[in-house]
Amino acid sequence: KEFNIRRKEQDEFAMISHNRAEKATKDGILKEEIVPVPVPPKYxxxxxxxxxxxxxxxMEALAKLKTVFDRRNGTVTAGNASQITDGAAMVLVMTEEKASELGLEPLGRIRSFSFAGLDPSRMGLGPAFATPIAxxxxxxxxxxxxxxxINEAFAVQVLANLQIFESNALSKKYLDRDKSCGEINHDILNVNGGAIALGHPVGSSATRLIITLLKEMKRRDLNLGLATLCxxxxxxxxxxxERN
Structure with a gap:
């Protein structure tokens, strides 16, 4: 409501997340990031x-879902929010010297990182606070x-962060920064889908984002990428x- 983000915008974002994740699965892209897990009880x-x-x-299927939180005037549904999923992720972090000693080829390098605090009731805006510092x-x-x-806790959460990134006025209001970060081309944002389609296992998402980003940077032969989450x-x- 604060950012005047309509239900239709959220559903469109969610649809794209699922469509991209579906294509990435069919193309075998996500297999590079997945370790098969045996299922109990017989495994x-x-x-x-x-x-x-x-x-x-x-959009038709998403439009049928009931809203949560504010059932009468709300816009968030199970369809445009991340799923509650079981999951785990792992990444090795070490110095360049140690990687060389062990004969390992790094996927990439952490050029910078940042953590930022904000009002807990606005926690979804965390990426907008942390990204300019990084x-x-x-x-x-x-x-x-x-x-x-950008981790998709909710479609509306990502869309709100994008508004702050793009607007000098909102950057000043929320971050006390005179200049905004700028606009993100949606063609290079969450290109294989995000947490709305893949799930958001708490405590694993940052690692998953970094692996996903570095793997796709390698496929496209790109050098610089940014991962952020609330x-x-x-x-x-x-x-x-960065890769090089």
Missing amino acids: DRMIDEDNGIRPGQN LDRAGVSFKDIQLFE VGGGQGAAFVL
């Missing part, structure tokens, strides 16, 4: 792909970033990653 069957993706997701520390701007990953309790985190 004779493996889960080897995400099972929350809705094939053929469309950019400043890396000495880069949005124009230099070639690929973006953190429950009133925080935001952002990482500028």
Whole structure:
């Protein structure tokens, strides 16, 4: 409501997340990031792909879902919010010297990172608070970033952050910064879908974002990427990653 983001905008964002994740699954892209897990009780069957993706997701199906939080005038539904999922992720972080010693080829390097605090009731805006700090520390701007990953806790949450990124007035109001970060081209944002389609296992999402981003940067032969997410309790985190 505060950002005047309509239900239709949220549903469109959610639909794109599912459609992109569905395509990435069919193309075998996500298999590079997935470790098959045996299913109890007999452990004779493996889960080897995400099972929350809705094939053929469309606006008509999303429009049928009831709102939550504010049932009369709300806009958030189970369809345009992230799923509650079980999941885990792992990444090795070490110095360049240690990687060389072990004979490991790094996927990328952390050029900068930042964490920011904000009013817990506005925790979803964490990316808008953390991202400018990470950019400043890396000495880069949005124009230099070639690929973006923003965790999709809710479609409306991502859309609100995008508004702050794009607006000088909102950047001044919320961040006390005179100049905004700039606009993100949606063609390079969450290109293989996000948490709305893939799920948002708490405590694993940052690692998942970094792996997803670096893998896609390698496929596209890109050098600079940014991953950012909100953190429950009133925080935001952002990482500028590079490959070369």
